[in-house]
Amino acid sequence: MQSSSKAHSKPSSQQTYELPWVEKYRPNTLDQVVGNPDVIDRLRVVAKNGNMPNILLAGPPGCGKTTSIMALARESLGNQLKNAVLELNASDDRGIDTVRTKIKMFAQTKVTLPPGRHKIVLLDEADSMTPAAQQALRRTMELHSNTTRFALACNLSSKIIEPIQSRCAVVRFRRLTDEQVAARLKQVLDTEKVPHDQSGINAAVFTADGDMRIALNNVQSTFNGFGFVNEKNLNKVCDQPHPKVAAEFITLCLEKDIDSAFAKVMFLVDQGYSCLDIIQTIFRVARGMKVDKEITKLNMLREIGLIHMRMADGVTSPIQLAALASRLCQA
C-alpha cells in the first residue's frame, strides 16, 4: 500500500514549482479562517458594515491573525484592495521616518471607497517596532482616523506601548485547539490527495501545539520526503522524541516499575535524541497528563523541573534521566 501511494504521489512532487501549503491554503475569506469563532464573527460584521475601529490583534504565532485581517480587508474593500491597504511587516523598514512619511503619505492619498469604508494600514509583527516608532504612530493614528484605520498584529500586546493600546480595540486570538488544527489538516491533505493516516495527523497536531503554520509545514515536508503522512514519517521529519514513549515512561514511573521506565527512557537516548529534547517532551506530556492525585502531579512536575534545570545549566548526561526515573518512582 505504501509503495502504491508513493507512486501516486509522484506527479505532484514532480511539478516544477509548488507553493508552500501555508500560502496555498491561506484562507481568502473570513469564513474559511479556522478557530477563534467569536473574534471572526465580529470581524465578519465589521467587514460587512465597514467603519472598522483601530484594532490590535494579539495572539500566539500561527493562529490566523494576519490571515483574518487580510481576509477582512479583501471582503470589505473588494477590488480596491491593492490601493487601499498598506501592509508593513517586520522585514520592512518601520523606523520613525517610515511611520512619519510612508504611513502619512498613504493616509493622505485619495482612494475612492464605498461609504463607511476606510483605507487599512496593516502593521504585522507590531511588537518588533521600536517604542520610538510606536510613539510616532500614536498621533498619526489619531489625525488620519477619518480616512485610514490601523490594524496591528502582535504576539504580545504588552510590547505595544500603552498609548497605542489605548487607541486600539484589543482583540485576542487564542491558540487553535487540537481539533481545529486536525480538521483543517485533514481538509488540506484531502484536497492535495495526499496519502495519510490518522496517526500522522495526530502527530502533526502534537508537534504543532496549536500553530497551524507549523502543522502545515511539517506535513508538507513529510509528504515531500516520504510521500506518506503517518506518525513514523512525520516524527522523522520533526525529529522530536516520541511523545507516546514519554507518556509510557511517566505511567511506568507512577506504577513504580523503575526497570521498565529506565528502559523506556534509554530507548529514547539510544535513538540519538539529546537529553534536553527528551526532558522537554517529558515535561510537555506531563503537563497535560491526567493524574489521580493532585499532589502526585505537583511532585512530578517539581522533579522534572529540577532535573530540567540541571540539564539546562549544562549537565546533559543520561544519568540525569536515570535520576529522574528513580525520583519519579518515589513521587
Place this chain on the structure above:
Amino acid sequence: MVLSTRKKRQRFNSKNTKQQRPDPIEAAEGFEAKENDHSSDSSHFRDTPPQSVLLCSPEVSLDSPPNAPAWIDRYSDIHAQTGLAVSKKKFNEIMDWLSLALEHAAPRLLVLSGPPGCGKGSAVRAACEKLECKMVSWDAPLTGSLGISTTLIEDFQSFVIGTRYRSLVTEPEEAQDMHEYKATYSAKGNANERRLLLIDDLPLHLTDLRTHKETIQQLFWNIARYAPYPTILLLSENENGIHRLSKLILGQSLLQSEWVGTLAVPPVTTTMMKKRLQELLSIENITVPREQLERIVSSSNGDIRSALNILHLFTTGDGQVQPTESRTHRKRKRPRVSKKKENLQLEFDRDVALSTYHAVSKILNNKRGESGQSRYVAEEILDEARTDPTTFVSFLHQNYPEFFGDCDDVVPTLTCLSEADTLLPWRQEQDLRVDLRECAASIVTRGFLYFNTQPRRSGWRPIRGPESQKTAKESRSHVQYSKMAFKGCIHPSISTRSELCETLPYAKKIGELSMSRCARFAPNAATNRDYAYSDAKMGVNARGADLMANGGQSLGVSIEAEEVEDSTDPIEEWEADDWQ
C-alpha cells in the same frame, strides 16, 4: 407616571452635578434611575439642562458623514461638553488655570499628565471651547515636506520660535485633512483672539529625549517664559512615570518655577465611565446587556478611549443594519438588543497585566469544590492568563500572605515558590532555562491550589503588582546611571560592586566633609547646586554633577579627593583649582 419620571430625572440630575463624590451606591442608583427613564421616555434628554442638550447637538445626530468616523472621534465632541471622562473637579481646575492664564496673559505652561485615555485631551478641548479660545498645536510634519530637509526637532524648534510672534502661529498644512480638529484649527488672522498652544506630540521619543535633553529643556523654557499664549503640555504616562518624564522634559528648575503648573488626571472611575458609555449607547440606539458593559468598563482599566474602541468593535453592525431607517426614527429610540456574546472578556480585554490580576486572584482565593478539591486546573488558568511566567510568579509572591488562613499551609507553598524561583532564569546567559519558565509557573500555581487548604474569605484584599520587579528595575537603572555619571572617574580595575558599595560612599563622605569646610571659605556660592555646576563646567559629566548636587555634595570634591588621595589636604587643593 410623568411625574414620577420627572422626579427620577431630577434626582438623577442632582446626582450628576455632584460627581466628585464617587459614592458607588448613590451612583448606581442614579444609573438605575436613568435606565428606567430610557424605557419610559427616551427623549428626555431634550429638555434637561446643558449636558443633555449637548447630547443631541447637531454634530452628533449627523449619523453617517461620508466616511463614518470611529467612535472615539465621533464622541470626542461630547466629551468636550460634559468633560466625558474627567471629573468635574479636575475639569474645573483646568478651567481655572486656563481662564487665569488667558486673562493675565501670563506666559505660562501647564503640564497635564495622566494615563492614556483618561480624558486629558478632551478636557482641554472642552475648556477651550467654553472659554472661546482657539487651540494651536504642533504636529510632526512629513519629513521634507517643506522642501527643506529639517529634522523634527528643528521643525519643533521653529514652531516654538514662531509662537513668539503671533502672526506666525498658522494653520498647519494638514488641517484640511482633519475632521476632528477643523474647528479648533482655523486660528487665522485676528491677533486679539485667545489662543492656546497644545503640545501633544513630542518631536522625540524618550530615548532620544535623553540625548537632546538640553535642547528640549531650552525650548520649553522659551515656551514657558516667552510664548504669548498659555501652553498645555500633555504627557500620557502612568503614575510612576509622570514625575520623571516631566522632569526630564522641563528640567527641575523650570518645573519648580512659578511659570509652570502641573496637574495629574487620574484614570476614569468605573461609575463615570459606565454612565458615559450608556449615554453614547443610547445615542447610537444600541442596547448592550448590562453585564457586558460592566465587563468592558472593568477591563478597560480606567481608559475610556479603549473602552470606546472595544464598544465600537463590539457593537458594529448592531445599530446600523438599516441605516436609513434608524436615521428617520432617531427621535423615537428603538433599542435593538444586541446578540449576547459570550467570552467577551477573554477576547477583548485590554491589558496583559489585567488578566494577570484576574488569574492571580483566582489562584489566591482558591475557591474549592465540595470535596475540598480545588475547582481550577492550574494549567488552564495559566493558559488563560497568557502572561510571562516570571511576572506571574512575582505577582503571587507579592500577594500571598494575606490569603492564607492557616500558617501550616504557608510552609509547603513557600517551598514550591522557592523551587520555582530557582528554576526561573535569572541571568541573561541562561537562555536554555527559558523553557523552564512554564514549568516554574505550573509548580507555583499547583502548589498554591493544592496547599492553601483554608484560604481566608473575609475582607477585600487588593492585588498589588510585584514590588521586587520594580525594585530590581530601579536598582538596575541606578547602577547604569552611576556608571555613566562616574565614567572615567573610577579606575577600570575596580569592580562595579566595590565601586558602588565602597568607593562612592567614601567619596561622598569626603565630599560632605569638604563641603562643610568650603562653605566657610566661599560665602558667595549660595547653594551646593552652584558648586556642582561650576564643577560640571570643568569637564565633569553634567549629569553626575546633577546627581551629586541632589545628594547634597559636590562631585568635584569627591573626585578630586579620589585622585589626590596621597596629598595631605585634598580640600585645599581643590579649592585652589576651582576658585581661580
